Amino acid sequence: MSKMKAILLFTMLMGVVVGCGGGKSAAELENGQQFEGWRGPPDDLNKKPHEYFYMKHAARASQRAIDRKSGAMMQSTCTEAAALQGKGNLMRKMIGETLTGASGVADGESTGSVLVSEYTGKIKGVSTKECKGLAQADPQIPYSDYKECECVIFSRIEGGKDAIIARAKEVEGSK
Numbered sequence: 001m002s003k004m005k006a007i008l009l010f011t012m013l014m015g016v017v018v019g020c021g022g023g024k025s026a027a028e029l030e031n032g033q034q035f036e037g038w039r040g041p042p043d044d045l046n047k048k049p050h051e052y053f054y055m056k057h058a059a060r061a062s063q064r065a066i067d068r069k070s071g072a073m074m075q076s077t078c079t080e081a082a083a084l085q086g087k088g089n090l091m092r093k094m095i096g097e098t099l100t101g102a103s104g105v106a107d108g109e110s111t112g113s114v115l116v117s118e119y120t121g122k123i124k125g126v127s128t129k130e131c132k133g134l135a136q137a138d139p140q141i142p143y144s145d146y147k148e149c150e151c152v153i154f155s156r157i158e159g160g161k162d163a164i165i166a167r168a169k170e171v172e173g174s175k
Helices: 003-019 063-068 072-100 110-123 160-173
Strands: 037-039 052-060 125-131 146-156
Touching: 052 072, 063 072, 072 110, 072 125, 072 146, 072 160, 110 160
Parallel strands: none
Antiparallel strands: 037 052, 052 146, 125 146
């Protein structure tokens, strides 16, 4: 495939992914408030301390679920894939956003790389707050819109943003 065709195909696919689903995104509360980033626990996002980091992540159901035309299996495999595949992205985004502009952290990029590795090993798991199907639904197959989905995934870091900044300062001090 030529480079131009590949770029065109990629652009078209991104347009489909971005355009799918309409309505509220998976990272909106009922009142439209966004909750990507540092917030409270899933049952009360405004509760302090803000030790939970939330992020949207798109995923796809297993090919087996799609081939079997099992909507419930599409929903469960897509939701599981979002949490499993999103862990690395969640850690990178959490560390990156936390260190950007943090006072006392001079070399955020290399320090961030160290912290991503460190925290990825410490995190016991990534959970899913909510998901929504993004694919065109087949009226004959309930939950078939979960061939592709977008989920809000999250993980808890004890001490939250402040703990990451403090650890970044320790790492930089040891260089």
